[in-house]
Amino acid sequence: MNKISISGSAFEIGQQLGEFGREAWHQKLTQTALWQTVTAMKQGEQTRRMVAQVQAQFPQIWLELEGLASGLQAPLDEVFAWNCRGDLVRSTSDGCTTVAGQRGDGALIIAHNEDGYPQLRGDCALVHVTPDQGMGFISFAYPGSICGHTFAINDRGVVNTVNNIRAMHRPAGLPRQILARAALNAATLDEAMTLLTTSPRAGAFHHTLGQMGDSRLFSVEATGSGCSVRQLNALFTHANHLVHPGFTAIDQVVTDSSASRQQRLDEWQKGQTGLDESAANAILSDQHDAVLPIYRLSPQDPDEENTLATAIFIVKAKEVEWQVFTQDREQAILQGAVTE
Numbered sequence: 001m002n003k004i005s006i007s008g009s010a011f012e013i014g015q016q017l018g019e020f021g022r023e024a025w026h027q028k029l030t031q032t033a034l035w036q037t038v039t040a041m042k043q044g045e046q047t048r049r050m051v052a053q054v055q056a057q058f059p060q061i062w063l064e065l066e067g068l069a070s071g072l073q074a075p076l077d078e079v080f081a082w083n084c085r086g087d088l089v090r091s092t093s094d095g096c097t098t099v100a101g102q103r104g105d106g107a108l109i110i111a112h113n114e115d116g117y118p119q120l121r122g123d124c125a126l127v128h129v130t131p132d133q134g135m136g137f138i139s140f141a142y143p144g145s146i147c148g149h150t151f152a153i154n155d156r157g158v159v160n161t162v163n164n165i166r167a168m169h170r171p172a173g174l175p176r177q178i179l180a181r182a183a184l185n186a187a188t189l190d191e192a193m194t195l196l197t198t199s200p201r202a203g204a205f206h207h208t209l210g211q212m213g214d215s216r217l218f219s220v221e222a223t224g225s226g227c228s229v230r231q232l233n234a235l236f237t238h239a240n241h242l243v244h245p246g247f248t249a250i251d252q253v254v255t256d257s258s259a260s261r262q263q264r265l266d267e268w269q270k271g272q273t274g275l276d277e278s279a280a281n282a283i284l285s286d287q288h289d290a291v292l293p294i295y296r297l298s299p300q301d302p303d304e305e306n307t308l309a310t311a312i313f314i315v316k317a318k319e320v321e322w323q324v325f326t327q328d329r330e331q332a333i334l335q336g337a338v339t340e
Contacts, residue, residue, distance in 0.1 A: 018071020021143025024123035087202035101275030111280035157212025165204035166253035176203035237265035260292035
């Protein structure tokens with residue numbers, strides 16, 4: 001997996017992200033059925049309404065999108081629509097699995113499988129962003145997309161991992177990827193939570209959130225129908241569909257893979273009393289179900305998803321250690337720490 005560092009104005013950050021993803025955008029993403037479906041909606045009323053909302057409420061992120069289009073050498077309306085794919089259509093090829101809990105010494109563990117298009121395995125990056133305005137952060141990045149809707153940590157030690165929710169009801173509101181990107185500017189856990197749960201939104205996401213120096217850990221299911229917030233006091237697992245009590249009745253698409261992964265997580269959780277990085281890595285590498293495993297490598301995956309990276313965050317009082325694994329499940333390909 002690539003690692004890149006970018007800095008500058010919002011436009012320049014987007015432009016550098018676009019330059020990085022340009023080849024994959026033109027040679028791979030534009031060949032997918034999802035891209036064809038989403039970009040056909042680029043001039044629709046819903047898309048135009050979201051453009052106006054983003055321009056008004058998040059002008060710096062809009063500049064980032066303009067830069068992204070410039071770097072990709074692609075029309076802005078197509079790039080924006082692609083970044084609204086989960087708001088425009090009910091099901092996208094973004095899966096993901098998350099486990100979270102507390103280590104014996106009190107450190108918090110947030111671990112996440114990032115599942116996406118298999119053909120993008122060599123085209124993604126861990127990006128270290130230092131903007132002229134706003135918070136610096138480290139995030140997994142897909143070609144053609146702004147950061148924040150995968151796994152990330154910002155300079156204040158706010159950790160956010162994101163799971164796709166395939167909600168049927170997607171009302172007028174802000175795009176979910178824009179809100180996820182905006183949350184990277186949060187100085188505190190509470191600030192991130194407020195932004196993600198009070199902003200009117202179109203598409204749905206699940207967020208697992210923690211912060212250096214804060215003993216709290218949260219699971220947030222944020223949908224256009226409302227938000228559910230759970231403070232986690234025990235081991236928690238999530239396989240990209242709504243699982244909070246009271247939210248399972250919300251209309252959503254639950255794929256066979258998503259259901260199978262959650263079932264396996266639930267079974268595993270019964271035998272666990274806590275969580276450490278080794279146990280998190282083991283369950284996120286699990287292939288107990290040969291057809292619909294947690295760790296996904298099959299070119300015949302029914303959701304067109306493979307596990308592209310696994311992130312493990314160890315959240316402590318004065319630092320967050322992080323590791324990223326790819327196909328070598330024993331040795332992290334990248335690692336580092338954010339400190340006070």
